[in-house]
Amino acid sequence: MKTKQIQLKYRPKKISSDCFKLVESKIPALKKNQVLVENLYMSVDPYMRLSMEDGADLDAWKLNSALDGPSIGIVVDSKNKKFKEGDIVESMSGWQEHFISEGDGFIPYISLNTAIKKRIVPNGLNAKDYLGLFGISSQCGYFAVNNATKVNKGETFVVSSGAGNVGMMASQVAKIKGMRVVSSTGSNHKAEWLKDNLGIDFVFNYKEQSYEEALKKGCPDGIDLVLECASANHMSACMPLMNVGKTILLTGLIDIYDNGGKVKDFQNLEFLLYSYLTLKSHVFMDYLDYYDNFIKDVTSWYLSDKLIYKEEIVEGIENAPSALVSLFEGKSHGKVLVSI
């Protein structure tokens, strides 16, 4: 039986679909303890742009080899007692139609092996929800507001890349906790959607207004929590508006991932000292002890229409490269998954 996978042809200066290629190969016969998985969906995520760099902090993708990334699949053949045909499994073996796994030991985001984890799909949900609704970006947004720091009703929460998966989840958890939410996005269409559908209190298009001007207008009582997803410029503009003793969580800087990967300018650092601020890295993996609570809360909010989740499904493994590129062009809105 034949299968297809996407490989990286070269390391680009600017991401484009052209740096990827589609490769066909034969699936080898299974050995003892091995499992054959057919991928159903894979996730494309901003951090993957960093994996395309040689010597990246995260595991760098090798050229002309299988890539890794979150995926959900179904066991189609098994010589391993722990897995049977029809089991739904999560893995880090995306970017391919099939893969052979040595068994369990899966840790999200760690791509050192082909380990898999069996997943039970809650009633009313779908297997792909383990990549989207329950995926790493949703976890990142939920943990930011729910677990990373104490927040209070009436406080102001600011998030950049507000129409992305992290931004939408964090904003809605903040609204559930009674916070005032201010977010930025790169299009008027997404800004309207955020206001009309998620009830975000103040949204601005950062391509039309400066961060300084918009945030001053949107945060008349100062800022109590920032979740930084996009850029050092946004974070710099938040600094002077921070209320004393409050927190900035730095979770991502998509602005630099396809632009050399280095922050060139960060302003207003003195407010860290003047306003007794805490600046903290925020990584979803640090909160996995709260994973079961996350699944419980998100399932119940989503099924009772308290939480809106938006995703775009791109059809076909051959379109996975353009799905990843769309994140850096501002074309995506919500979580982007590829149906394999």
Ligand SMILES: NC(=O)c1ccc[n+]([C@@H]2O[C@H](COP(=O)([O-])OP(=O)(O)OC[C@H]3O[C@@H](n4cnc5c(N)ncnc54)[C@H](OP(=O)(O)O)[C@@H]3O)[C@@H](O)[C@H]2O)c1
């Ligand atoms: N540390 C963690 O645990 C963790 C986990 C998941 C994600 N993250 C990080 O969180 C951030 C958001 O992730 P996500 O999965 O929700 O993706 P996302 O926000 O959906 O990412 C795509 C969006 O980013 C925005 N964008 C693209 N280029 C930009 C630029 N130059 N400046 C500002 N915004 C830009 C675009 O939205 P607009 O059109 O609105 O600009 C685009 O639609 C990323 O930085 C990611 O690396 C961190």
